[in-house]
Amino acid sequence: xxxxxxxxxxxxxxxxxxxxxxxxxxxxxxxxxxxxxxxxxxxxxxxxxxxxxxxxxxxxxxxxxxxxxxxxxxxxxxxxxxxxxxxxxxxxxxxxxxxxxxxxxxxxxxxxxxxxxxxxxxxxxxxxxxxxxxxxxxxxxxxxxx
Amino acid sequence: xxxxxxxxxxxxxxxxxxxxxxxxxxxxxxxxxxxxxxxxxxxxxxxxxxxxxxxxxxxxxxxxxxxxxxxxxxxxxxxxxxxxxxxxxxxxxxxxxxxxxxxxxxxxxxxxxxxxxxxxxxxxxxxxxxxxxxxxxxxxxxxxxxxxxxxxxxxxxxxxxxxxxxxxxxxxxxxxxxxxxxxxxxxxxxxxxxxxxxxxxxxxxxxxxxxxxxxxxxxxxxxxxxxxxxxxxxxxxxxxxxxxxxxxxxxxxxxxxxxxxxxxxxxxxxxxxxxxxxxxxxxxxxxxxxxxxxxxxxxxxxxxxxxxxxxxxxxxxxxxxxxxxxxxxxxxxxxxxxxxxxxxxxxxxxxxxxxxxxxxxxxxxxxxxxxxxxxxxxxxxxxxxxxxxxxxxxxxxxxxxxxxxxxxxxxxxxxxxxxxxxxxxxxxxxxxxxxxxxxxxxxxxxxxxxxxxxxxxxxxxxxxxxxxxxxxxxxxxxxxxxxxxxxxxxxxxxxxxxxxxxxxxxxxxxxxxxxxxxxxxxxxxxxxxxxxxxxxxxxxxxxxxxxxxxxxxxxxxxxxxxxxxxxxxxxxxxxxxxxxxxxxxxxxxxxxxxxxxxxxxxxxxxxxxxxxxxxxxxxxxxxxxxxxxxxxxxxxxxxxxxxxxxxxxxxxxxxxxxxxxxxxxxx
Numbered sequence: 001x002x003x004x005x006x007x008x009x010x011x012x013x014x015x016x017x018x019x020x021x022x023x024x025x026x027x028x029x030x031x032x033x034x035x036x037x038x039x040x041x042x043x044x045x046x047x048x049x050x051x052x053x054x055x056x057x058x059x060x061x062x063x064x065x066x067x068x069x070x071x072x073x074x075x076x077x078x079x080x081x082x083x084x085x086x087x088x089x090x091x092x093x094x095x096x097x098x099x100x101x102x103x104x105x106x107x108x109x110x111x112x113x114x115x116x117x118x119x120x121x122x123x124x125x126x127x128x129x130x131x132x133x134x135x136x137x138x139x140x141x142x143x144x145x146x
Numbered sequence: 147x148x149x150x151x152x153x154x155x156x157x158x159x160x161x162x163x164x165x166x167x168x169x170x171x172x173x174x175x176x177x178x179x180x181x182x183x184x185x186x187x188x189x190x191x192x193x194x195x196x197x198x199x200x201x202x203x204x205x206x207x208x209x210x211x212x213x214x215x216x217x218x219x220x221x222x223x224x225x226x227x228x229x230x231x232x233x234x235x236x237x238x239x240x241x242x243x244x245x246x247x248x249x250x251x252x253x254x255x256x257x258x259x260x261x262x263x264x265x266x267x268x269x270x271x272x273x274x275x276x277x278x279x280x281x282x283x284x285x286x287x288x289x290x291x292x293x294x295x296x297x298x299x300x301x302x303x304x305x306x307x308x309x310x311x312x313x314x315x316x317x318x319x320x321x322x323x324x325x326x327x328x329x330x331x332x333x334x335x336x337x338x339x340x341x342x343x344x345x346x347x348x349x350x351x352x353x354x355x356x357x358x359x360x361x362x363x364x365x366x367x368x369x370x371x372x373x374x375x376x377x378x379x380x381x382x383x384x385x386x387x388x389x390x391x392x393x394x395x396x397x398x399x400x401x402x403x404x405x406x407x408x409x410x411x412x413x414x415x416x417x418x419x420x421x422x423x424x425x426x427x428x429x430x431x432x433x434x435x436x437x438x439x440x441x442x443x444x445x446x447x448x449x450x451x452x453x454x455x456x457x458x459x460x461x462x463x464x465x466x467x468x469x470x471x472x473x474x475x476x477x478x479x480x481x482x483x484x485x486x487x488x489x490x491x492x493x494x495x496x497x498x499x500x501x502x503x504x505x506x507x508x509x510x511x512x513x514x515x516x517x518x519x520x521x522x523x524x525x526x527x528x529x530x531x532x533x534x535x536x537x538x539x540x541x542x543x544x545x546x547x548x549x550x551x552x553x554x555x556x557x558x559x560x561x562x563x564x565x566x567x568x569x570x571x572x573x574x575x576x577x578x579x580x581x582x583x584x585x586x587x588x589x590x591x592x593x594x595x596x597x598x599x600x601x602x603x604x605x606x607x608x609x610x611x612x613x614x615x616x617x618x619x620x621x622x623x624x625x626x627x628x629x630x631x632x633x634x635x636x637x638x639x640x641x642x643x644x645x646x647x648x649x650x651x652x653x654x655x656x657x658x659x660x661x662x663x664x665x666x667x668x669x670x671x672x673x674x675x676x677x678x679x680x681x682x683x684x685x686x687x688x689x690x691x692x693x694x695x696x697x698x699x700x701x702x703x704x705x706x707x708x709x710x711x712x713x714x715x716x717x718x719x720x721x722x723x724x725x726x727x728x729x730x731x732x733x734x735x736x737x738x739x740x741x742x743x744x745x746x747x748x749x750x751x752x753x754x755x756x757x758x759x760x761x762x763x764x765x766x767x768x769x770x771x772x773x774x775x776x777x778x779x780x781x782x783x784x785x786x787x788x789x790x791x792x793x794x795x796x797x798x799x800x801x802x803x804x805x806x807x808x809x810x811x812x813x
Contacts, residue, residue, distance in 0.1 A: 002618025069435075070596040070607065072614025077432040132403045133804045134797055137782075139394070139402055140617040140775050 002073045003066075007143025008059040011131060012052060014145060015123040019130075020048040023119045027111070034108040044115055046101040050090060051119070058086055076128075083120045090116070147207050148254040151191070152669060154584070156246045156641040157633075157761070158731050159707040161515065164191075165254060168207035172244055174634070175200045194633035194730075197245030197592055205236060205251075212236040212253065220245070226588035239686065241585035241667075245592075246637050248585045250669050252686060281510035281709050282532055286468050287488075289366055289373050291380070291511060291535050308494045309471045309483035316724075317747070318473045318481055320498075329495045333362040334790050336482060336499040338469050340365025341373055342770065343505020343756040345451065346397050347777040349458055352813040353400055353803045354781045356791045358459030362497060364467045364484055370397075370455060371448050373507065378444050381533045381704070382562035385445030390558050390609060390645050392616075393430050393440045395771035397447070398454035400778065401804055402771075405430065406442035406450075438647055439608040447770075457810055467495065471719050472502065478748030501789050502752040503780055504742075505773070509714030512707035514554055520673040529681050530673065533559045533704035540700045541570060548576030552683060552698040555705035556583055556604055561644045563702055564663065568653045571662060579657065580698060581665045582683070593638045599646065602654050603665050606646035612639050615765035617775075625738055625763045633730045636765060642705075666696065673701065708757055708768075717758065731761030738763040739779040751787050753780035 003011070024044040027033040033041065062082060066074055091112055098104040131138045135145040149170065152163045166189040171179045178200035179190045193202070199218035206213050214229070214236045216222040221230040223243035236242075238253040285292050312322035323330060335356065337344035344363050351361060367373055383389060393405035404412075407430040414423035429440035455461070467484035475481050479500045486493035513521070517530050531537040533555075543549060544567070551567070553560050564579060571577050583603060590598030590605050599606045614620035624635055644650065657663025668685035676682050683696040710732045711717035717734075720726065726744050727735040736759045737743050745752040755776035757768040766772040785794040795803060806813055 002614050002616055002621075004619045004622060066619075068595050070593070070598050071434065071612045072596070072618050072620050073434075073612075075432055075435050076430065077436055080431070129403050132401045133801055136401055136778065136795055136800050140621070140778070142618050142622060 001076075001079070001139075002071075002142060003063075004142030004144070005059060005063040007138075007141060008063065009056055010145055011127060011138075011143040012055050012059065014131070015127060016048050016052045016055075016119075019123050019126055020051070020119050021045065023122055024048055024115065027115055034111045043102055043106060047090075047094075047112065047115060048119065050094075050099055050102070051086070051116070054090060054093075055086065058082065079127075080124065083124060087113075087116045087120065147210065147212075149205070149212070150252040150254050151249050152252065153247055153249040155637075156195075157636045159512075159642070159705060164189075168205050168212065170205040171201065172198070172203045172205075173201040174198045193244060193247050193637075194630065195245035195247060195637040196634050197638060198247070202244050203242070212251070214242065218244070220592070223588050226586050239669075243585075243588065246641055250585060252669070281512045281713055282535065283510040283713075284373065284508075286366070290376065291532075308485065309473075313471055313473050313483065316474065317476045319476045323475075323481055323496055323498070326496070330498060331362070331495065332498045334360040334499065335362070335501045335503070335784075336480075336497055337361060337363040337463075338365070338472075338482070338502060338504040339363075339506040339756075340367040340370065340464060341505060341507050342370055342397055342451075343507065343773050343776070344503065345370035345455070345460065346400075346770070346773040347503045347505065347753075347755065347780060348460065348463060349398070349454060350400050350774070350777040350781040351784070351792065352458040353807075354785060354795050355793045355813075356789075358462045360790065361463045362465050362499070363460070363463045364465050364469050364482065364497065366466060366468060368464075369448075369452070370460065371451050375444070375448060377534050380536050381559045381706075382566050383444050385448070386443055387562075388441040389444050389447060391441055391447070391770055392609065392613075393442065395769060395774070396450065397770045397774065398450040399807060400774060401800070401807075402774075406446060407440045409450075410442065410446065434608045434646060439645065441645070453810070454807075457807070457812060459812065465497075469506075469716055471716065471723075472745075472752075473723070474745070474747040474750070479750050480745075480747065480752065500750045501784055501787075502745075502750075503755065503777075504752065504758075505755040505776075506714065506716065506758065508708045508757055508768075509711070509717065510709040512705075512709055514670075514703050514705055514707075516670045516673050517554070517701060517703050524675055526675070529699065530701045531703070533563060533702050534706060537702065540702065541566060543699070544570050544577045545573050548574045549699035550578045550580065550697070551700040551702055552580045552582050552681075552696060554582050554701065554703050555642065556581070556587075556644065557642045557704065557706060558610075558644050559704040559706055561604075561647075561650045563704060564657065565650060565653055567663075568657065575662075577662065579663045580696060581663065582670070582696065583665060583667050584669060586667055591638055591641055598643070601651060602658060604651075604654065605641065605643045607643040608646060609766070610640075610643070610769065611766040615639060616771055621764065624765055629730050632761065632763075636731075636761065639765060668694075711758055729759075729761040733761045734758045736762050739783045740764075740776045741780070741783055749787065751784065751789070753783065755780065 028041050028044040030036055030038045030041055066072055093099060094102055094107050095109055138145050148165055148167060150165045154161055169183045169186055170189045172191045172193060173179050176190060176192050182188060197220055202218040203222045204215045213233050215233040216229045216231055221228045225241055236251060240251050242249050282291055310326045312318050337348055340363050348361055348363060393407035394402035396402055407426045411423045411426040426440060429437045433439040467486050469482055469484045471483045473481050479498055480502055482497040484495055511534050513532055520530050521527055553563055567577055567579050587600050587603045587605055590600045612620060624632055671684045671686045673683050681698055685694045711721055711734060724744055729735045734754050736754055740753050740755055742752045742754055755773055759767045764772060782794060785792045803813060
């Protein structure tokens with residue numbers, strides 16, 4: 001893919017606000033998760049929120065690195081490894097530093113891994129297909145859909 | 147002292163050969179070059195490249211000796227060796243490289259007082275150095291590429307001229323058209339040209355809600371890919387070979403999903419070819435960094451176009467005819483004069499419409515001038531051939547008798563020819579290839595912090611333009627750039643490259659090692675036949691190592707230069723009649739949405755696509771993806787102009803259309 005910075009941001013926000021929230025529902029509603037008690041656990045939505053906020057910063061880095069590739073493109077493999085790097089950094093931050101809205105005592109690392117992986121993998125595959133099918137101009141506009 | 151400089155424009159491949167006297171200054175901006183140096187008038191050469199400094203280098207003459215001085219930030223390469231902020235002597239035959247420009251210097255003779263001449267690439271004044279055109283054209287009846295096409299001689303009886311005399315007007319009245327007494331048809335939309343450009347546009351319009359009955363496609367091809375397929379076959383890409391095109395560049399699917407890699411992988415998986423299936427997915431996942439770039443088989447692409455053509459009702463839209471002229475009408479529409487004449491049966495007609503999309507394709511393919519001169523002198527069309535013409539006889543003779551060929555050009559077609567020869571060598575090992583190049587390739591093009599890869603004098607890039615020009619930051623920059631800026635960007639991103647395929651690189655390395663493939667540099671002076679009727683290529687004397695006389699049984703020109711609009715009588719008429727502006731590359735100037743703004747006629751709109759728009763807002767205009775992009779821009783423009791039944795496709799509507807595509811239902 002050949003994203004531009006605004007395109008990366010718009011696509012990230014779109015995917016997290018749709019797929020990200022849908023995939024988080026079973027955990028947030030307490031159907032599955034560390035405490036499957038049927039109660040509302042907003043922490044999972046906050047995780048998606050932080051994936052998005054930190055992601056906007058990561059995108060600046062990716063956009064910079066992209067200039068070093070002759071084709072100025074962003075291979076699928078890079079997108080995949082970037083997802084893993086982002087997950088590790090966010091996991092470490094939540095576990096050892098803490099971020100607003102997420103209580104470090106409540107944070108459950110194994111379930112974070114499950115949640116993050118599910119969101120990332122589904123968003124990854126859908127970014128190839130859904131964005132193009134819903135927004136036919138998306139691929140020509142560096143990932144901008146607005 | 148008269149100096150001849152010679153170079154090919156990196157974007158258009160056009161040859162520039164000005165004869166100048168020293169001092170000669172090279173730079174990016176004319177106002178940074180002093181008009182005189184040591185009281186001598188300077189000949190400025192303005193080069194459009196971001197890698198060229200504002201005042202890059204200077205050639206001076208002193209007592210018959212030329213000196214070149216580098217004044218640039220990036221340096222100048224003299225025969226591949228870098229010169230930075232210093233001077234050295236320059237000899238006849240030396241090659242100097244400034245940014246993407248490779249210029250051969252030839253000292254002509256001792257001539258005094260040659261007037262200083264200014265060369266500005268991309269401006270009209272530069273055209274005086276262009277060699278006379280030498281082209282092979284597509285036969286207007288059969289569309290086959292021929293050395294001398296027989297243009298149908300239409301006998302025009304007095305008073306029955308076609309297009310009629312009323313076409314001399316700026317705007318033609320409908321009454322005058324009626325008075326011609328010829329069949330007239332009306333249609334909401336007309337696509338000119340029945341090739342891939344019109345196909346992608348019609349496909350997009352159909353998905354935007356326009357009915358097949360509203361569109362007429364005028365052309366002579368039966369299949370949208372007819373001409374493309376013939377050029378592929380001649381240039382050694384049969385159905386099972388792969389095109390240089392991306393997985394997502396699908397002319398049969400406006401969304402680009404699923405791409406050809408997914409489809410091929412899916413098909414292979416269910417045939418039990420699991421490893422090949424995984425390989426193709428791995429390619430699209432990791433290209434171009436961890437794997438060779440995926441490219442689809444030409445046969446698969448054509449099959450997919452057939453399916454889509456049936457789905458959108460292509461045959462219903464298609465009308466056989468050779469379009470001759472377009473005029474604006476007094477009632478705010480266009481009239482197209484076209485001919486269906488076959489043999490003696492004269493058949494002229496008119497088509498009236500409000501919306502035109504024009505994608506006539508390449509009017510002709512150019513030959514290298516020295517090869518064209520040879521063909522004209524000796525009337526020998528068998529030993530000197532263009533890679534895009536039918537030239538199977540060359541390979542047949544190589545298989546049976548062995549022999550030697552000279553290949554000119556270092557692009558994708560040259561790669562395919564060398565691959566073919568390596569296959570032939572399994573049957574007959576007495577086959578050799580001499581690759582004749584104008585100058586060495588010491589380093590790849592640079593842009594910003596990135597640089598293109600080179601190996602064994604070949605330069606690599608997955609596709610003919612960097613992928614960023616498809617829809618990324620490079621596309622955005624080009625679209626936003628001024629004409630001069632666009633010219634510079636295209637120079638730095640373009641140029642002749644071949645695909646970074648590991649099998650091709652291996653063939654080249656192996657060929658060099660085993661000696662059946664060799665590379666020679668030099669500028670060709672002329673090609674002749676010797677007493678025995680054998681081909682001889684004479685190189686201009688140079689100090690670069692190599693022979694000055696080369697023998698071969700065949701010469702294949704694989705440079706694949708395309709011609710300008712002026713080579714097409716139809717486009718030439720349109721451009722001159724309406725004084726349409728041309729872009730710096732001499733192609734049609736289009737707006738960012740590919741509209742020919744000067745052709746507006748009240749509500750009537752006209753759009754163009756394809757190679758005729760090169761040098762404008764988009765780089766890969768003659769690729770499948772580029773045609774799709776142009777089609778989308780035009781369709782969006784038509785929807786904005788409230789053209790009948792055209793509505794902008796997005797969101798849910800787009801999803802529904804995609805479902806129809808996936809389930810093969812009419813849009």
